[in-house]
Structures are given as C-alpha cells and as structure tokens.
Amino acid sequence: DAGVTQSPTHLIKTRGQHVTLRCSPISGHKSVSWYQQVLGQGPQFIFQYYEKEERGRGNFPDRFSARQFPNYSSELNVNALLLGDSALYLCASSLNVQETQYFGPGTRLLVL
C-alpha cells in the first residue's frame, strides 16, 4: 500500500515569493496535518484538517494557509516567504483527528 506522498521533494524560492506544497494521504485516511521542522528541532504543528474542515491551527502567521480537497489530499500555501521559512515541511495522515499519524517524506524548502 502507498504511504503518504508529498510533492515536490525539494524547492528553492526567494524572499517574498509564495509556495504551494501538496500531500496525498494514505488511502482511507480522512485527516491530514502539516508540520514545520527546522534543523535540530522536532516537528511544529501548523494545521490539521478533517473532512475538508480545519480542526486545529498552530502558532503560525496568517501567511500560512491550507485546504483539504474532496479526495482528502491537501495543499499548504505560504505567502511572502521569509528566510526563516526554510525548513522541512511534513504532512501526516490519520484515520481521524485523534488517531496515530503517519508521515510522508517531507518537502525541503529553501528560501534565499
């Protein structure tokens, strides 16, 4: 069975640009969460979606937004990129909002 998939794997952007990251959950999973992980730290929660509705939001600025589609895939959008947005962005899927989360390989974003 396919696990969580994310695209692209790597991305280089310049300050001020915007970026869209994509995630496809494990088949049958209805919840998707997004995390930011900077080097040497644990993942930081950004959003959780379930059945296309936002169910949780972490302490991130409004430049960060997300949505979930009818097929349960998800997009994370970041506007007005800053150097500090450089990180590994992880997507995790779960059966519902309070079940074990399974992670994808991540998207490595570098902002220059």
Added chain:
Amino acid sequence: EDQVTQSPEALRLQEGESSSLNCSYTVSGLRGLFWYRQDPGKGPEFLFTLYSAGEEKEKERLKATLTKKESFLHITAPKPEDSATYLCAVQGTGGFKTIFGAGTRLFVKA
C-alpha cells in the same frame, strides 16, 4: 500548556550496549503518546502509540513504557542501523495538536 522534553539530546552507544531514552511530558489529559524514528532528511517513521500509564509495547530491539509523567524507550543490544533521531510526541484531550519533543539523536558504533 502541553509540553514534551526529551533527554538526553544525544546518546552514543557501542553495539550491544543497552540503554534508555526519556520523554517527560505535561499535558491536560493524555489521549496518546507516540514514538517515532527519523533518519536524516526523511519523514518520521511510526514506532509506537501508548494510551495509559502502565502500558508497554515492543518491536524488535525496542520497548516503550509509559507512566503518568514520562515514557521510556528502551533499546536492547542496539546495532549500528538503530542510529537515528527518536522523537516523542503527545496528544492531549483538550485539542487536536500533537506536540513533539526535540528528539534524542542516537549513535551506535560497531
């Protein structure tokens, strides 16, 4: 506020030298405590979920235990391929956030 603290930050072991990793947590009602393994540049790989104090789970050379304030990940006779960062996370009953610790970087030398 929910919080997770992992210790030590880094641990160096010889192959076959057993040890334990600690995860201390503060949460307003524990819904679940999770252990993950993460290799450099990759996404975390799920290991265990623990739900209540006294629960234990095992997988190969790893055993996770849970008390009301902390969890331990015991590694028995580790091999070099066990080298990775081990992450602990908690989910409380008060919301949907999953809070991660900073991880313990484990190095196992042959």
